[in-house]
Amino acid sequence: MAMQEHQDPAADAAHGAPAGAAEAHGAAAGHESSGGLPQFDFAQWPGQIAWFLVIFFVILAFVRFFVTPKLGGTIEARDGRIEGDIAEARRMKEAADAEAADAAAEIAAARGRAQKVAADARAKAQGEIAAALAEEEAKLAGVAAEAEARIGKARDAAMTNVQAIGAEAAEAIVEKLTGRKATAAELAAVRS
Numbered sequence: 001m002a003m004q005e006h007q008d009p010a011a012d013a014a015h016g017a018p019a020g021a022a023e024a025h026g027a028a029a030g031h032e033s034s035g036g037l038p039q040f041d042f043a044q045w046p047g048q049i050a051w052f053l054v055i056f057f058v059i060l061a062f063v064r065f066f067v068t069p070k071l072g073g074t075i076e077a078r079d080g081r082i083e084g085d086i087a088e089a090r091r092m093k094e095a096a097d098a099e100a101a102d103a104a105a106e107i108a109a110a111r112g113r114a115q116k117v118a119a120d121a122r123a124k125a126q127g128e129i130a131a132a133l134a135e136e137e138a139k140l141a142g143v144a145a146e147a148e149a150r151i152g153k154a155r156d157a158a159m160t161n162v163q164a165i166g167a168e169a170a171e172a173i174v175e176k177l178t179g180r181k182a183t184a185a186e187l188a189a190v191r192s
Contacts (some may be wrong), residue, residue, distance in 0.1 A: 170187065
């Protein structure tokens, strides 16, 4: 464009452009080169402010009527889901606590039953042991009584033999010492 500013209008006419068009073109080029951005041109501020306000209120209305309700609904749905999840977690925790308490009660009951069964088995075993021990003691007492009876008989027999042997020994001693035989009365006195 800067090159077009330096051309003269006669050259434009030679190229087939009308002279008025060249002047209009030159005026437009002069306006663009007058310097600066249109945002800083005070003459264009009212239009820019108007369009800014229109676009601002359109965006504001869009955000207010479309974005905010959808975003608010999403937030409310998320909050509701979180509260629901928390309530469900609390319900599940209470159910788990109740099941744990039930399980603990069942374990305690089973432990009590097991201890009762063990105590019953221990008592039964001790009863059986006591019965077997009493039976063995009775057998041993019977055997001991028989042995004592045999020992008593053997002692009595031995005593009778001892008395007979003693009487014979006394008779032999008397005969050896005195040279005469002991009488039956003397022997009876020795035996008693």
